[in-house]
Amino acid sequence: MASLIIRRLASALPVLLLVSLISFVLIWLVPGDAAAELAGPSASPEELAHIRTDLGLDQPVWIQALHWYRNLLHGDLGQSLLLGRSVAAAILERLPVTLSLTGFALVITLLFGIGSGTIAALKRNSWIDQAVMMTALVGLSLPDFWLGLVAIYVFSVALGWFPTGGFVAFGDSPVGWLQTTTLPAIALALTQTGLLARMTRSSLLEVLSQDYIRTAWAKGLPGRIVILKHALLNIAVPVLTVLGISIGILFSGAVVIESVFAIPGVGRLIIDAVLRRDLPVIQGGILIIGVFMVTVNIAVDLLYAAFDPRVRHEH
Amino acid sequence: MASSPVLEIDGLTTSVDGLKILDGVSFSVGDGEVVGVVGESGSGKSMTALSSMRLLPNSVAVTSGRILFEGTDLLGLSEAAMRRIRGDRIAMIFQEPMSSLNPVLTVGEQIVETLTWHRGMARAEARRRAVELLDLVEIPAAAKRISDYPHQLSGGMRQRVMIAIALACEPKLLIADEPTTALDVTVQAQVLDLLRGLRRELAMSVMLITHDLGVVAEFADRVVVLYAGRVAETAPVKALFRAPAHPYTQGLLASIPPLDGPLAQPRPIPGSVPALADMPGGCRFHPRCAVAIDRCAVVQPPFFPLDPGHETACWLAGAGGVP
Numbered sequence: 329m330a331s332l333i334i335r336r337l338a339s340a341l342p343v344l345l346l347v348s349l350i351s352f353v354l355i356w357l358v359p360g361d362a363a364a365e366l367a368g369p370s371a372s373p374e375e376l377a378h379i380r381t382d383l384g385l386d387q388p389v390w391i392q393a394l395h396w397y398r399n400l401l402h403g404d405l406g407q408s409l410l411l412g413r414s415v416a417a418a419i420l421e422r423l424p425v426t427l428s429l430t431g432f433a434l435v436i437t438l439l440f441g442i443g444s445g446t447i448a449a450l451k452r453n454s455w456i457d458q459a460v461m462m463t464a465l466v467g468l469s470l471p472d473f474w475l476g477l478v479a480i481y482v483f484s485v486a487l488g489w490f491p492t493g494g495f496v497a498f499g500d501s502p503v504g505w506l507q508t509t510t511l512p513a514i515a516l517a518l519t520q521t522g523l524l525a526r527m528t529r530s531s532l533l534e535v536l537s538q539d540y541i542r543t544a545w546a547k548g549l550p551g552r553i554v555i556l557k558h559a560l561l562n563i564a565v566p567v568l569t570v571l572g573i574s575i576g577i578l579f580s581g582a583v584v585i586e587s588v589f590a591i592p593g594v595g596r597l598i599i600d601a602v603l604r605r606d607l608p609v610i611q612g613g614i615l616i617i618g619v620f621m622v623t624v625n626i627a628v629d630l631l632y633a634a635f636d637p638r639v640r641h642e643h
Numbered sequence: 644m645a646s647s648p649v650l651e652i653d654g655l656t657t658s659v660d661g662l663k664i665l666d667g668v669s670f671s672v673g674d675g676e677v678v679g680v681v682g683e684s685g686s687g688k689s690m691t692a693l694s695s696m697r698l699l700p701n702s703v704a705v706t707s708g709r710i711l712f713e714g715t716d717l718l719g720l721s722e723a724a725m726r727r728i729r730g731d732r733i734a735m736i737f738q739e740p741m742s743s744l745n746p747v748l749t750v751g752e753q754i755v756e757t758l759t760w761h762r763g764m765a766r767a768e769a770r771r772r773a774v775e776l777l778d779l780v781e782i783p784a785a786a787k788r789i790s791d792y793p794h795q796l797s798g799g800m801r802q803r804v805m806i807a808i809a810l811a812c813e814p815k816l817l818i819a820d821e822p823t824t825a826l827d828v829t830v831q832a833q834v835l836d837l838l839r840g841l842r843r844e845l846a847m848s849v850m851l852i853t854h855d856l857g858v859v860a861e862f863a864d865r866v867v868v869l870y871a872g873r874v875a876e877t878a879p880v881k882a883l884f885r886a887p888a889h890p891y892t893q894g895l896l897a898s899i900p901p902l903d904g905p906l907a908q909p910r911p912i913p914g915s916v917p918a919l920a921d922m923p924g925g926c927r928f929h930p931r932c933a934v935a936i937d938r939c940a941v942v943q944p945p946f947f948p949l950d951p952g953h954e955t956a957c958w959l960a961g962a963g964g965v966p
Contacts, residue, residue, distance in 0.1 A: 539742040545698055546737075547757045547808065548730030557756075561747045636747055637792040
């Protein structure tokens with residue numbers, strides 16, 4: 329297991345290197361002169377020169393790259409052009425907001441996705457099964473930002489149960505956090521819940537027809553042990569595969585949902601930076617999303633091994 | 644056969660969509676007796692075994708009959724009561740050792756859970772017992788093997804683990820559904836030897852489902868020959884091989900090449916088991932039977948007793964002239 333962890337971490341290095349390189353190259357992808365684009369048409373030559381120096385654009389490329397990587401190693405992502413603070417500080421301040429929203433959405437996805445998928449499989453072809461699968465399909469088909477807008481209209485504006493937007497940190501007020509994150513988390517989670525429910529149902533149906541499930545029944549075990557222990561443990565691998573992808577989608581989906589619900593998370597930060605052409609923040613945002621995805625993938629790989637001895641023994 | 648049978652199947656009839664799979668199957672398994680249930684695929688052997696465990700697929704319904712286990716009709720029990728019998732008093736091993744064990748649980752865990760569930764054993768105690776059981780089924784280094792996962796074991800070893808699971812609670816009746824069919828020939832012999840020894844040691848009754856008459860000859864005390872969901876012949880194993888009464892049994896015996904004596908071409912029975920949807924009237928075997936008479940196509944033959952414990956459902960046997 330230890331060697332597996334080391335191998336996975338090592339294989340993540342090139343990916344991280346590539347992600348950081350893409351972030352670095354971003355500044356060269358801005359059409360024309362990045363500094364002129366940033367400064368706008370009314371900028372004076374002094375302002376232009378100032379921005380160039382700020383971004384280090386007056387240096388040779390290799391020096392710039394060297395600086396970029398040296399700073400990265402020190403956790404320095406540069407200075408925001410507009411926020412008047414370091415990119416790292418801006419991201420770190422907002423990361424807990426996005427992570428708590430994504431985490432909440434993940435809990436909803438897991439609970440309702442696996443739960444309803446399991447019930448649908450056990451009640452196969454009944455009206456319950458059909459209702460769950462129909463709901464899952466609807467959830468899959470609706471865009472999350474649209475769901476968010478409808479949710480705001482129904483539950484915040486019409487019914488007044490939730491605030492229309494904003495964010496309260498969990499540490500400040502757990503109730504406030506729940507009030508501000510419930511709607512966006514549900515809007516964010518619904519698509520992935522639908523996906524996971526369908527995946528759980530089909531995997532479970534396949535597992536339930538396996539010989540070892542018949543063996544479990546033949547042992548005289550009660551249904552709860554046969555389902556929860558013998559069957560569900562065996563759908564871990566397909567479920568984890570979907571989940572790995574889902575977590576990535578939840579995290580990047582938060583970018584849009586945070587804007588809909590006026591939540592000051594990393595997503596909002598990145599969108600604002602894009603709109604205002606705050607290049608260092610965009611670079612930092614890409615990097616942080618990349619690091620997040622790589623981390624999730626390593627975690628999923630390790631969980632495969634934790635759940636399935638056959639994967640564990642391959643290594 | 645002992646005076647009171649451990650298992651008595653009486654007129655068992657099961658059907659799918661109104662089509663009869665088993666049609667009035669009756670036989671019994673005596674105390675400590677090994678009864679071989681033989682027939683081609685589609686004859687209803689596995690269906691009989693699964694009925695006795697009450698593990699039939701949802702699409703199959705028992706329409707009539709009784710399955711008495713130690714005097715209690717299993718078909719009348721609640722699911723909860725049946726669960727207490729399954730895996731404890733009646734245990735079953737299956738044909739496919741490669742897929743019958745849960746791939747994500749250690750073999751130890753798969754034995755332990757039976758003991759903790761049925762016997763209320765503490766886990767540590769159940770684990771000690773599991774090692775003993777692996778020893779009993781002659782798995783080398785049992786104390787180490789107990790932490791293995793099924794994929795780390797060979798097919799023969801897995802079938803031994805299946806046997807250990809089945810024997811965990813020292814069942815009164817073991818139902819073995821083609822226990823050696825999926826194994827290599829040399830391993831087949833070992834597993835069969837093991838089963839034979841264990842059955843003596845634990846004084847179990849065994850219902851041995853197989854299509855392999857060689858296995859029956861080696862292991863069974865008595866044989867029930869099934870054809871298309873009906874019993875064709877029941878006989879003590881020696882009588883069956885010496886004087887098979889039913890043309891179907893004779894056909895089965897003629898289809899295996901003899902190992903001693905003059906080399907003769909094996910003669911397979913022409914045709915195949917009829918499909919459920921178009922079962923012939925009268926004796927279900929008559930379209931394939933070389934000696935069928937007119938009555939065979941019309942009236943289902945009753946059982947004609949030949950010797951004590953030997954009876955057959957064939958009109959020709961009833962006519963006095965064993966063909």
